[in-house]
Amino acid sequence: MTRAEAELQELTPLDREAHAWVRRLTSGEATGADADALREWCRRSPAHASAFSSASRLWRAVEPASKVLDEEANRAARQRSRTMARRAFIGGAIAASAGGVLLVRPPLDLWPSYSELQADFRTGVGERREISVADGVAIEMNARTSLSVTDGVVELISGEASFAASEDRLRDLEVRADSGTTATAHGRFDIRRVGAEVRVTCYANEVRVAHPSRTLMLRAQQQVSYRSGAIDEAVSIDPAIASAWQRGLMVFDMTPLDEVIADLNRYRTGHIVLLDRNLARSPVNGRFRIDRPDDALTQIELAFGIKRRTLPGGLILLG
Known part of the structure; x- marks a missing residue:
């Protein structure tokens, strides 16, 4: 059992609810109604907002990823303070909470932002x-x-x-x-x-x-x-x-690894995070079917000699 899995077993009922929200948001099937419901859930009390903030740190058992998440959360907080006037739709209590920051600007794009969920037209995973x-x-x-x-x-x-x-x-x-x-x-x-x-x-x-x-x-x-x-x-x-996606294909020709991962995150549930940023611009070549994104993920592991670690919520850490 991993440390993350052990921690999940020790969660309080409120924390379990928060983790259920994270799983919903990372499923690729979340809707605008879900975003509104989560906003209301976070507004119930500071404890609710804090629980959601903590639940979003699903990879806290892995120190490098936790550091990246903390940096992203801090940056999101600074951005929120600069753009508060343009974020009136969030509302007072939720905007002032960590949960509000994570709804406006999800850490590492782990799930859709509030504006994405409220869009007129949306597509899901794949x-x-x-x-x-x-x-x-x-x-x-x-x-x-x-x-x-x-x-x-x-x-x-x-x-x-x-x-x-x-x-x-x-x-x-x-x-x-x-x-x-x-x-x-x-x-x-x-x-x-x-x-x-x-x-x-x-x-x-x-x-x-x-x-x-x-x-x-x-x-x-x-x-x-x-x-x-x-x-x-x-x-x-x-x-x-460039138009390969319209034929159901992913075609990479000396494509930087971070762009490849961005594509894979579009076609599979959960989220892939590259921990070794030194590999971000490494070129990738290959031709894969959009409905089989894990074929590309396996090739990346073999080509670069990196390992994947799977955490709750469908989060995959590479590095």
């Missing part, structure tokens, strides 16, 4: 979904993707989606992701938003990517990445690799 938000606009959502629509503008909150505007559409299709907005008259493009980075890939015609620092045009088979403070130069890409 799920792809086609939707139409307006005439002449087709959208295919990859797994674990959240988006909303306001006044005709689509916002990609997290995940990855493919967008296409038909030739007879009269107005530009606009998609906002973090600090940038991608627009096109009749183009087809993907946007991927994972963590702090957004990646836009153009497949047909042209798309305009407007960022606070500058605006650029992407042509077919070009891609650009940006963050809040900077936008990179456009690069050429292989469209067959």
